[in-house]
Structures are given as C-alpha cells and as structure tokens.
Amino acid sequence: xxxxxxxxxxxxxxxxxxVKIECRSLDFQATTMFWYRQFPKxxxxxxxxxxxxxxxTYEQGVEKDKFLINHASLTLSTLTVxxxxxxxxxxxxxxxxxxxxxxxxxxxxDGTRLSIL
Amino acid sequence: QKEVEQNSGPLSxxxxxxxxxxxTYSDRGSQSFFWYRQYSGKSPELIMFIYSNGDKEDGRxxxxxxxxxxYVSLLIRDSxxxxxxxxxxxxxxxxxxxxxxxxxxxxxQLTVWP
Numbered sequence: 001x002x003x004x005x006x007x008x009x010x011x012x013x014x015x016x017x018x019v020k021i022e023c024r025s026l027d028f029q030a031t032t033m034f035w036y037r038q039f040p041k042x043x044x045x046x047x048x049x050x051x052x053x054x055x056x057t058y059e060q061g062v063e064k065d066k067f068l069i070n071h072a073s074l075t076l077s078t079l080t081v082x083x084x085x086x087x088x089x090x091x092x093x094x095x096x097x098x099x100x101x102x103x104x105x106x107x108x109x110d111g112t113r114l115s116i117l
Numbered sequence: 118q119k120e121v122e123q124n125s126g127p128l129s130x131x132x133x134x135x136x137x138x139x140x141t142y143s144d145r146g147s148q149s150f151f152w153y154r155q156y157s158g159k160s161p162e163l164i165m166f167i168y169s170n171g172d173k174e175d176g177r178x179x180x181x182x183x184x185x186x187x188y189v190s191l192l193i194r195d196s197x198x199x200x201x202x203x204x205x206x207x208x209x210x211x212x213x214x215x216x217x218x219x220x221x222x223x224x225x226q227l228t229v230w231p
Binding site for chain 1: 148149151153158159160161162163166168205207209217218219221222223224
C-alpha cells in the first residue's frame with residue numbers, strides 16, 4: 001500500500017514553456033502533499049506543502065507565482081512550473097502522507113526530471 | 118529552526134559488515150523519526166520509522182532512538198553492495214506542527230564494497 005504516482009517522469013522542453021507535473025496517491029487519501037526539488041548531488045529541498053482545498057504553503061524563497069500548486073482532491077496535487085528557464089532544470093519529487101498522525105511517513109513519487117533547454 | 122544533522126560521508130564498509138548511520142536533531146519535542154534510502158537518480162523510499170526509545174528491528178535494519186540525547190541511528194547488518202545509497206534521516210517535529218511536514222537531514226552516502 002501507500003503508492004504515490006508521479007507523472008511525467010521526464011520532461012525536456014524549451015525555455016519559456018510551462019510544465020505541469022501530477023502527483024497522485026493511488027491507494028489512500030492524502031490530506032497533505034509535499035513538493036520537493038533536488039539538484040544533482042544536493043539534498044532535498046521542500047518547496048511547498050499542499051493541502052486539499054486550500055492554498056499551498058510555500059517555503060521561504062520559493063516564488064508562488066512561478067510554481068503554481070493545486071490540490072484539487074484528496075488524491076491529486078499538481079505543480080505547474082510557469083515560463084520555465086534553464087535554472088529551473090531539476091529533479092522534482094512529490095510526497096504524500098496517509099493521515100495526520102505523527103507516525104505517518106511521507107511516501108514519495110518516483111520524481112520528475114525537468115530539463116529546460 | 119528544526120535542524121537534522123547527518124554526517125554526509127561517504128561511509129565505506131566491506132560487504133558483510135555492519136554499517137552504522139547516525140542522525141541528531143535539535144527539536145527536543147520531536148515525536149517520530151524516519152529513515153529513507155535514496156539511490157542515485159531516484160526518489161527516496163521509506164526503510165523504517167521509530168517513535169519510542171530503544172531499538173526497532175526490521176530484517177537487516179535496526180533503528181535506535183535515544184530521545185534524551187536527541188539521537189537516532191540506523192544499523193544495517195550484513196551489508197550488501199545493493200545497500201550503497203544515500204540514507205536520509207527525517208524527523209516529525211513536536212505537536213505544534215500542523216502541516217505534517219518532515220524535516221530531513223542532508224543524508225549520508227554509504228558505499229558497500231565487495
């Protein structure tokens with residue numbers, strides 16, 4: 001159980017393009033989903049916390065107008081990178097928690113490797 | 118600021134040895150602790166979690182927690198080359214957190230050589 005599906009797994013596109021990444025919890029309802037970014041050989045960086053039906057909470061330094069997050073249902077959150085530029089190239093990973101208890105881990109999707117040319 | 122510290126390594130052990138990975142955390146009220154494994158180019162996968170003081174065993178993995186010392190560790194027995202990865206320690210903070218986020222360390226890179 002606790003499967004999180006992320007799509008697409010890889011995107012290569014031109015500078016200025018907007019890219020949408022989907023994150024789905026397949027076998028549980030996820031009140032909260034998280035979006036991370038990871039540059040090569042660096043640690044995970046939390047970008048934002050997404051709660052179903054409300055606005056996402058962004059970490060300091062993350063532009064909310066550039067990284068649009070929508071958590072439309074208890075099983076789906078999307079991250080849209082608007083007008084992407086080469087510096088946005090990175091590994092984007094979503095995660096979801098099954099519940100709100102302290103012993104509930106985050107389950108990660110397989111990640112999306114974004115390359116902006 | 119809720120900090121989670123890990124030795125970045127690399128930690129190198131021979132096949133069959135015990136690998137010991139350590140993690141300290143700053144928030145004394147932290148409730149639960151998670152270990153993830155991340156292979157190069159892949160996303161993290163959950164190995165195990167612990168929330169009570171003492172040891173918790175799952176196969177070749179043992180998590181150890183000492184809340185008084187704010188220290189959690191992961192032991193990997195009979196290490197295999199396939200265990201070579203970066204191991205991430207994650208902490209769920211005190212009851213004041215309403216967002217449910219985990220705080221991650223930077224990870225320890227483990228290499229098991231045959």
